Amino acid sequence: xxxxxxxxxxxxxxxxxxxxxxxxxxxxxxxxxxxxxxxxxxxxxxxxxxxxxxxxxxxxxxxxxxxxxxxxxxxxxxxxxxxxxxxxxxx
Numbered sequence: 001x002x003x004x005x006x007x008x009x010x011x012x013x014x015x016x017x018x019x020x021x022x023x024x025x026x027x028x029x030x031x032x033x034x035x036x037x038x039x040x041x042x043x044x045x046x047x048x049x050x051x052x053x054x055x056x057x058x059x060x061x062x063x064x065x066x067x068x069x070x071x072x073x074x075x076x077x078x079x080x081x082x083x084x085x086x087x088x089x090x091x
Contacts, residue, residue, distance in 0.1 A: 003073040009056060012047075013039050015064025022066065039066065 013022045013033075021032050022039040024046075033039045036057070044050055056067040 002076070004076050005071055006074050008070045008072065009067040010070055011065055012043055012055075012068050013066040014062065015059075015066075017063065022064075036066070043068075 011025050013024050015021065016023055016032055020035050022036065023030050023032055024039070024043060026047075033042055040055065050068075053071070054069045056069055058065045058067065
């Protein structure tokens, strides 16, 4: 049976109002970065586990959130078919 590809969204930055200013989630100093492009560049250059994943921007949710999309494969749950005998009774 074919494996299903699932997505997990991991928050990497949140927007700081007003304007296009961001703070990386894992930054202990909470430095404000000016602009989304600069935020993405800073994340890619500083993240130790970045492996070319894609990003997703949710500009409305919680005031603005930037996610990395982590994909993984999952085996689908297979429910065995019910078996009946000649008289329609389950075995």
